[in-house]
Amino acid sequence: MKNYTFYIFLVLTLSLVSCKKEEAPKPKVIYQETSKAKNEVPEDTTLIEIADLPINMEGTNFLIFPIGTVSSDKKGIKSSYDSNTGYTVSNYGEYQITGYLQNLKFQEIGQDTIYSLTDKNVLIETATYLKNIADKTKKQIMVFTLADLDTNKDNKVNNNDIKSLYLSDVSGKNFTKVSTDFQELIDWNVIDSRNRLYFRAIEDTNKNGAFDKEDKLHYYFVNLLDKEWKATEINPLP
Incomplete structure (x- = not known):
């Protein structure tokens, strides 16, 4: 009986250890050949690309179509973003579009042409x-948080990869990366x-593939009125 009890205990212990191993977070960066990551992501043919209905930001002359993907099986269409509405790939709040989007497409009001924000895999x-910046300066700018590289080498560009910061005009033109490759964006705000x-x-x-207390924080600002946006590093700490 004692041997049987010990056996059960051993099995449970091994199961718990196995679960803990499976639940361990995967590294966000794998450095071997990471520079080639964006060229190695295969197309997922099981996903269907769809567009949400267009959004017009107040005071602008452009329509924005959020572009995302849904998966299809015998049970029907399922969105990775909105589990309640299978055909919804984004959500619109106060001057902000959120979702897991492959692109945004833009159309100037009164024009027929619809064009993409980017041709990158993002x-x-x-x-x-x-x-507020538009009201004050008349310069209409959009800010994007996105993944643009398969940094963890799982053959996908998704929310398990490093997050970057981009800017563009409200027309979708001048799409510009302002953060540094392989630095994980933490947060941003506008003064x-x-x-x-x-x-x-x-x-x-x-270079352990994770972001932790041993790593270095960087602080930057971008002058939004500059013709070409670029980040300037600052050091607010003594």
């Missing part, structure tokens, strides 16, 4: 219109009085 999580966007990012300085 996953857009947020697209934010800077309404209207300075016409600046500030953001933080973390660098995997010990």
